[in-house]
Amino acid sequence: MPYEPPVECPLCRETLELDQTLETHLVGSHTQREVARYLASLHERVQPRSVSN
Secondary structure, eight states, rough: OOOOOOOTTTTOOOOOTOOOHHHHHHHHHHHHHHHHHHHHHHHHHHSOOOOOO
């Protein structure tokens, strides 16, 4: 069985227990606003912006 490194929450950097999923952690430990803010910041960094001449 391949080694899988522990999962770390991208919001609080907490290392999750082996039996805990990231989804369960996010729902139980973070507000919807925190998760939405994190996702929005990722989206803004990834999206190319138009450049005016």
